[in-house]
Amino acid sequence: MKRILITGALGQIGSELTGKLRSVYGAENVLATDIRPSEEADGPFEILDVTDAKRMGELAKEFKADTIMHMAALLSAKAEENPQLAWNLNMGGLVNALEVAREEKLQFFTPSSIGAFGPSTPKQDTPQDTLQRPTTMYGVNKVAGELLSDYYFHRFGVDTRGVRFPGLVSYVTPPGGGTTDYAVDIYYQAIEKGMYTSYIAEGTYMDMMYMPDALQAIVDLMEADPSKLVHRNAFNVTAMSFEPEEIAASIRRHIPDFSLSYDVDPMRQAIADSWPDSIDASAAKEEWGFRVKFGLDEMTADMLEKLKQKTARA
Numbered sequence: 001m002k003r004i005l006i007t008g009a010l011g012q013i014g015s016e017l018t019g020k021l022r023s024v025y026g027a028e029n030v031l032a033t034d035i036r037p038s039e040e041a042d043g044p045f046e047i048l049d050v051t052d053a054k055r056m057g058e059l060a061k062e063f064k065a066d067t068i069m070h071m072a073a074l075l076s077a078k079a080e081e082n083p084q085l086a087w088n089l090n091m092g093g094l095v096n097a098l099e100v101a102r103e104e105k106l107q108f109f110t111p112s113s114i115g116a117f118g119p120s121t122p123k124q125d126t127p128q129d130t131l132q133r134p135t136t137m138y139g140v141n142k143v144a145g146e147l148l149s150d151y152y153f154h155r156f157g158v159d160t161r162g163v164r165f166p167g168l169v170s171y172v173t174p175p176g177g178g179t180t181d182y183a184v185d186i187y188y189q190a191i192e193k194g195m196y197t198s199y200i201a202e203g204t205y206m207d208m209m210y211m212p213d214a215l216q217a218i219v220d221l222m223e224a225d226p227s228k229l230v231h232r233n234a235f236n237v238t239a240m241s242f243e244p245e246e247i248a249a250s251i252r253r254h255i256p257d258f259s260l261s262y263d264v265d266p267m268r269q270a271i272a273d274s275w276p277d278s279i280d281a282s283a284a285k286e287e288w289g290f291r292v293k294f295g296l297d298e299m300t301a302d303m304l305e306k307l308k309q310k311t312a313r314a
């Protein structure tokens with residue numbers, strides 16, 4: 001992996017993945033693309049609508065890419081608001097990216113999600129290989145994407161790899177369109193108002209991970225020895241599982257008067273209830289050495305410090 005094209009480079013993961021990959025492989029070796037223009041100027045950037053297969057192929061050829069990281073997608077809550085758009089964008093974009101990887105012989109990464117599991121999946125210590133009957137359009141997209149990516153590996157020899165990300169927490173891009181985004185917004189509100197009203201109910205456990213660990217997991221998986229990979233699309237990865245009261249308690253270690261209240265959003269609560277409480281990441285640990293650095297309290301300390309710095313600069 002040395003010359004990388006990223007789609008959705010301005011999204012929640014893409015915006016930080018671009019910076020991570022440029023720090024590892026050199027800015028000139030990472031072509032960031034997105035449907036909207038970028039304000040940044042720290043490396044090559046092109047406008048790309050991932051439903052435009054021809055343009056995606058042209059960019060991969062012109063850039064002499066050897067890897068494509070397909071990050072462009074609608075997240076779970078947005079996908080439930082507009083399922084037909086989600087299918088066209090999430091699946092149309094994925095098929096185009098897989099075809100470009102096949103035609104140009106590129107290594108391929110795209111993220112799946114704990115959203116690829118459904119109500120009939122075992123909720124505790126969800127296994128790597130288990131029942132996947134999601135009840136959301138996002139989940140249908142993710143399961144179909146996992147199967148399609150495995151198909152392109154077995155049928156065409158494309159080196160496809162992926163992880164099932166839990167909720168990702170970061171201070172770079174504001175929360176938007178996901179179900180787990182309450183775990184991002186709570187930190188922003190803690191700094192701004194000292195309080196937060198959660199749209200996810202008390203006692204709702206979901207897997208989570210701090211963004212620096214997520215970015216390192218992508219690099220580690222893509223650099224892993226392929227002969228050691230028993231699985232490919234996609235590996236369970238997680239750092240922690242918590243419910244709203246536990247993240248609030250972690251915040252109160254820094255902001256003692258922080259208060260948490262609830263105004264549950266039925267749609268996003270139904271999505272969260274259909275997902276596991278905690279997943280098992282042993283396959284990722286065994287096959288490519290997955291590990292994390294941040295637990296809940298380490299993440300809280302870093303998030304609050306970085307958001308205070310960000311607010312001071314604003």
Ligand code: VAH
Nearest residue numbers: 075076113166178179180
């Ligand atoms: C979402 N942040 O909430 C994403 C993620 C596991 C959740 O896929 O849709």
